[in-house]
Amino acid sequence: MWQYDPVNPRRWCLILMGLILALVLGGTRSALAQGTEWQERRTANFAILYPEGSEAEAEAYAQFVDGVYDEVSAVFSYRAPPPVILRIYPTMSLYEQVNPLAARIPGVVAHAHTGRREISIALPQTVNQSQEQIVNNVRHELTHIIAADLSGDKLTTPFQEGIAQYLEHPSSELDLKMDLMKQVIAANRVLSWRELNQPGTAYENPQISYPQSYTMVAFLIERSGLASFRSFIEASKTSSGYRSALETAYGVSPDRLEQEWRAQLETFVNGEYRNRAVGAFDLSQAETLIARGEYEAALKALELGLPTARETGPAELVQRAEALKTKAANGQRATSLATDARAALERGDYPAARQAASEGSDLFAQLNQPEQQQVMQQYITLAETGFAAHEQLKLVNGDLQTLHIGAARTRLAQ
The missing domain is CATH 1.10.390.10 (Neutral Protease Domain 2)
Known part of the structure; x- marks a missing residue:
């Protein structure tokens, strides 16, 4: 050329x-x-x-x-x-x-x-x-x-x-x-x-x-x-x-x-x-990336184009771009929270897992990503189940330490 x-x-x-x-x-x-x-x-x-x-x-x-x-x-x-x-x-x-x-x-x-x-x-x-x-x-x-x-x-x-x-x-x-x-x-x-x-x-x-x-x-x-x-x-x-x-x-x-x-x-x-x-600076590309869940790529594309758009673009275009940037950032945050929730479950930190999964679920709901939201709900259920089991085990251990054998058996049977 x-x-x-x-x-x-x-x-x-x-x-x-x-x-x-x-x-x-x-x-x-x-x-x-x-x-x-x-x-x-x-x-x-x-x-x-x-x-x-x-x-x-x-x-x-x-x-x-x-x-x-x-x-x-x-x-x-x-x-x-x-x-x-x-x-x-x-x-x-x-x-x-x-x-x-x-x-x-x-x-x-x-x-x-x-x-x-x-x-x-x-x-x-x-x-x-x-x-x-x-x-x-x-x-x-x-x-x-x-x-x-x-x-x-x-x-x-x-x-x-x-x-x-x-x-x-x-x-x-x-x-x-x-x-x-x-x-x-x-x-x-x-x-x-x-x-x-x-x-x-x-x-x-x-x-x-x-x-x-x-x-x-x-x-x-x-x-x-x-x-x-x-x-x-x-x-x-x-x-x-x-x-x-x-x-x-x-x-x-x-x-x-x-x-x-x-x-x-x-x-x-x-x-x-x-x-x-x-x-x-074409917004359809960012919209497509967000719909595919490629939030990091969408955020990068928007950050690269926004400075020029603010200088020369119509106000409506800039407003749409800013809204998409917020959406992409929320998607990136939600994806990070999903990773955090999974890691917390694996190490047995159930309160942290529930908190991350709950926040991630809300963000995925805002992003209209029902499948990802469902995964977060599953993480919440696992965290609550794990936390309940952990608390039950603590009580059992307490009963055993105080020689309340019958109470311990009853708790384990629940």
Whole structure:
């Protein structure tokens, strides 16, 4: 995937990148490796490679890349095997050795080699970018890597580019893309999904294909949630094509989905796009995780997205997110109490077991988790039975110690 200015076409597709890499990297990359000594700056999830003299730039990326990794990973509930390689090029001549098209296409910023899980950044092209745009470059390319992993590298270019754009945090570039899409609609140049997914179409005219790809993915996610879109990505791995993968994930025909998308397209590009979930902050994913009892993952996803949502999101979205965060925290607490109750039963601490199970039962009731609540009730019963037996045994021992044999026999018989 290529990243470039949205007015000059900003992103190029995986197919084109694969062709270039296959033809070029076998020779020029080895020559580049021999001619450039790469330094390495490791973070928790990245290996940042840079030539001597670019230490400051490498350190700047090191300050935020792990946060991006956690954020995008939380969206997909999938972590690309680390380290992801981030290679930074301080000059265009160096970058053009691995990406020759950058010499002919103005504004190319970055690309990803999904097979190697490697992101390449042309530093000179980021000089006039805001910090959010620089971070978005990494978000975009890391999304390509994860989507390729989940789909077996079979997700088609429009959906690859659409999801990579969708997970960027909104910036002025999004308004430019929607302005382009308005022009496409006015000129009656909107492509059908079949046309857009034909090999090569996505990069023949990226000023149409890239904004349109964004609107398609935004529609699918706003319609059915991010969990369904992830199902579509994964279905692409074994499906005969994007159409069968869509039908598998959404349960309706691709034609029906396309009709729904087209019906709302003008409303979306004329302003509705500003009301969508912020960047990777999709509440349906957290809701799905909570329903599955994956409270820790839900809490992490919400904590990652809430700061940005508070800054830029609608108040209603923030309120829903805060409520979900409380719910996820309660679920995490209830799960911990279940563990505590079980451990207390095993060591014979029945009062502690009953207290933990009782509190956990109340929380699971609030979470509408009847099966887990039933388990807590069983723990309460076991704790009460165990406590009663323990108290009875204490009385028996007391009778025996005072030689009240008859009383002891009577208590044991009760």
